[in-house]
Amino acid sequence: MAPELERLSLNQVSVNRWSLPEAVEGCARGGLRWIGLWRDKVAACGLERSARLVRDAGLEVSSLCRGGFFPAATAAERRARVDDNRRAVDEAAALGTGVLVLVCGPAPDRDLESARRHVAEGIAEVAPYAAGAGVRLGVEPLHPMYAGDRSVVVTLAQASALAERLPPEQVGVVVDVYHVWWDPEVFGEIDRAAGRILGYHVSDWLAPPPDPLLGRGLMGDGRICLPPLRQAVEAAGYTGPIEVEIFNQAVWDLPGDDAVALIKARYLAHV
């Protein structure tokens, strides 16, 4: 492997047409060391088989997406969400990754404050269990564009405040440039998160955004100045894998190997 590609991880959603076995083969063919997995694709392949395929291909799993979605209208439903997060922890451990990414979930109603409290409570319930399995929870703030349907946690400041309630061995944050690039406080907040950064994800922000969900760009196609952000997470002590996570229909429509080739080239040029 080219040493400059050693930290690149292909988040498998970037080549969404590939099944898990295809993504594993594609990473191996592309000379990558890391892969980021999604629970739905792991489930479709089977957990044990997924773990074996990854291991046999000599890959490492940078993270599993995703736990979270804690807020719910009833205590019973919130309990079910916590249980599901415990299963996600088990899956992460079986796949050999130490990081479960949390997308915290939206409010079930218009009450953001209660929903944010449910997130804190859910994390507090799952974190010790996760630590016991060798898995840390990575709170990923999502772009405020997703505040209504995906996450009431929308700033790195919020994510760190949640993480700081628990030991760094249990909970940290995931910095995804697409979600945080706009934030006037982003550099100070990355600095604050030193020792808690469990993942660094890259893509680009197209302007104007072509679509709220499938509008992420390849690095270099958009508005995000990536080098200072990478420098900041490294200055904060993060030296782990860098996941390329691109939700973009045009990228998804490419043949998988072509998408991987493009991602490698853009990573080398822009990340």
Next chain:
Amino acid sequence: MAPELERLSLNQVSVNRWSLPEAVEGCARGGLRWIGLWRDKVAACGLERSARLVRDAGLEVSSLCRGGFFPAATAAERRARVDDNRRAVDEAAALGTGVLVLVCGPAPDRDLESARRHVAEGIAEVAPYAAGAGVRLGVEPLHPMYAGDRSVVVTLAQASALAERLPPEQVGVVVDVYHVWWDPEVFGEIDRAAGRILGYHVSDWLAPPPDPLLGRGLMGDGRICLPPLRQAVEAAGYTGPIEVEIFNQAVWDLPGDDAVALIKARYLAHV
């Protein structure tokens, strides 16, 4: 007029199919006191004629949209933007409104920090001129979704920090729920903006957002809990008009009088 509608202002973009004369007539027919105007529609009608139509209909102009768009690649272009803002001030004064809404503009490149500095410089240049004309500049933070193409000012904290560089007689902020509802700091920041709030705009956040630009909902159709936000701006001393500003193709496709009727009903029920 029903006293409970006394503060409702129809931002004319909410009935985008109407020309300025049609919007003025529509407001009068609908029994409204206030209208929020846009420069392009004023220009299409003619400035003096617009001012006369508004006056003759007994309406008041809550604000003029929009100045701003300060960042640019060259000093000459930035100068041209400042000149254009001076013209916007003149137009606001001619229309009899004391508030020019600023949409601050995107970066011309990937350098958010420089662009934010250009915004501060532009405001500093325009503000004294505006005050001389009896017009205050209302810095409107836009939703971070627009950081790439419309505004590098994306939080109320940022808007207030910009405003606080100059006297409250010159510069304040505009609070639009669509742009700020997601912000964990929103209530604290509204409190901080006491004495500087120059406008309060309402609509709703649909989830998931159907479109990055034309996805605003009618009040009651989305995720924003409006009453606490109104209470907060009122507790911060704002008792002026409340603009309903809805960019939504489905609303735009309604006959104008129907849109006004719906807006009034939703205002009474939810704002």
